Every structure is written in structure tokens, then in C-alpha cells.
Amino acid sequence: MFEYHGWITVRETAAADDEDPRLPDIVDELRLHIAQMDSPYLLDLRWMNGEPFIHLGGSSNHSSSPDVVELYEHVALIAPGSYGLLHMHNDEEPSHENEVRVLRLVRGMVTRHTEVLLSPYIPTVEDPFTG
Template sequence: MFEYHGWITVRETAANDDDEARLRQIVDELRRHIAQMDSPYLLDLRWMNGEPFIHLGGSSNHRSSPDVAELFEHVAVVAPGSYGLLHFHDDEEPDRENEIQVLRLVRGTVTQHREALLSPYIPTVEDPFTG
């Protein structure tokens, strides 16, 4: 299983003085990109209080559908001032199947980290299998 929950604050630059017209162009491009992902799960881009945000979450049988890590990489390229986190558990990832992982997007870079508050998955989140 691949379970994930995340958010991104979309910004053109880290200076927090984005040109509104340019930011709207970026959001339109991201909206098209998200539409092509065709995800049956939570994948929402909307304006709130004058700023664009992406929220996503879901649980699929395998990591590749939808490719949410690729979305974070794409946002890093087209809107390098953006920031956000994606928490995920991938029970098929060798040597990390018992960990919650975090993708961190900041200043145009995506990095992967172990989530210390929820790892190890067993016994922190679930009891060990006893059957």
C-alpha cells in the first residue's frame, strides 16, 4: 500500500512578492498538470485568501498511481518559491517499509526524510502482526 497526505503553498519566488499575473499563469499551468494526473484521490488546487494551495491525499495499491512525488518535483521547477510537505508510507519500499517518509519542498528543491514522530510504523502506528 502507498498512503500519502500533503500540501504545497504555491509561490513564484521565495521573496513573497510574486507578480499576480505571473502567479496566475503558473497556477493555470499547474491546474493543467494536475488534470492530466487523473487521480481518483484528493488532489485539489485552489486559491485561499489570495494565495494558491495544493492539497493531496490518498491510498493506492502501488506508489506509481498517481505519481505524487513527481508533482512535488514539477512544482519545484515551475514555482521555485513554493514550499510544502508530503508524508507517505510505502510498504513496498525496501529498507523503508516500516517508516513514514516525508518529501520536503522548499526553494526549488525536493528532499526525502524519515518522519521521526510516526516511525517506526510498527509498533508506533500499528500493532505487530501476531497471527
Template sequence: MFEYHGWITVRETAVDDDDDSRLWQVVDELRLRIAQTASPYLLDLRWMNGEPFIHLGGHSNHRSSPDPVGLFEDVAKVAPGSYGLLHIRDYEDPVHGNEVRVLRLARGTVTRHTESLLSPCIPTLEDPFAD
């Protein structure tokens, strides 16, 4: 199983004085990318109180399309002032399969971390399998 939940505050720069016309271009570019993503899961870009936000979440049998990590990396490139978090649980990950991983988007960089509040998944979230 592949489960993910995340959000991004979209900003062109980290100075928080974005040029509105440039920010609208960035948002339109991201909206097009989101529209081209065929997904039955949550993937939403909307303006709230004058700022654009992306929300995403899903739970599929395997890691496949849509690619939430790729979306975070794309936002880092086109809007390096953006920030957000993506929590991932990938049962098939050979190294981190018993962890909830967190991707942090800040200042144009995506970094990966273990979510200590939810890891290790067994026994924090689930009981061990009975033999």
C-alpha cells in the same frame, strides 16, 4: 499499500512579492497538470485568501499513478518559492517500508526525511504481526 498526504503553498519566488501575472501563469500550468492526472484521490489546487494552495492525498494498493512525488518535483521547478510537505507510507519500499517518509519542498528543492513522530510504523502505529 501506498498512502500519502500533503500540501503545497505555491509561490513563484521565495521573496513573497510574486508578480501576479506570472503567478497566475504558473498556477494555470499546474492546474493543467493536475487536470491531466487521472486520479480518484484528493488532488486539489485552489486559491485561499489570495494565495494558491495544492492539497493531495491518497491510499492505493501499489505506488502508481498519480505520482505525488513527481508533482512535488514539478512544482519545485516551475515555482521555486513554493513550500510544503508530503507524508508517504510505502509498504513495498525495501529500505523504508516501516517508516513514514516526509518530502520537504522548499526553495526549489525536494528533500527526503524520516518522520520521527510516526516511525517506525511498527510498533508506533501498529502492533507487530503475530506468527
């Protein structure tokens, strides 16, 4: 099982100014990228209060689809001022099957971490199997 929940604030740069003339073009490119992912789950890009945000979530039998990690890597490449988190539980990931992992996007870099508030998955989130 692969469960994931995440968000991204899309920004061209990490500068704290409100003027970002390329941002609409970046958002248009991201809309095309997201449309090609063809996800049956939550995958939404919208403007709120003058800023673009991506929200995503889902659960699939295997981690191969949709490739949400690739989306974070793509955003890091084309909009390095973006930031966000992706929480994932993948019971097929070697050495991490009992952890909730966090993908962190900040300043054009994507890194992986263990989410200590939800790990170990068993017994923190689910009871041990007793059958």
C-alpha cells in the same frame, strides 16, 4: 500499500512580496498538469486568501499511481518559491517499508526524510502482526 497526505503553498519566488504577476499563469499550468494526473483521490488546487494551495491525499495498493512525488518535483521546477510537505508510507519501498517518509519542497528543491513522529510505522502506528 501506499498512503500519502500533503500540501503545497504555490509561489513563484521566495521573495516576501505580495506582487507576483506570473503566479496566475503558473497556477493555470499546474491546473492542466493536475488534470492530466487523473487521480481518483484527493488532489485539489485552489486559491485561498489570495494564495494558491495544493492539497492531496490518498491510499492505493501500489506506489506507481498516482505519481505524487513527480507533482512535487514539477512544482519545484516551475514555481521555485513554493514550499510544502508530503507524508508517505510505502510498505514496498526497500529499506524504508517500516517508516513514514516526508518529502520536503522548499526553494526549488525536493528532499526525502524520515518522519520521526510516526516511525517506525510498526509499532508506532500499527500493532505488530501476531497471526
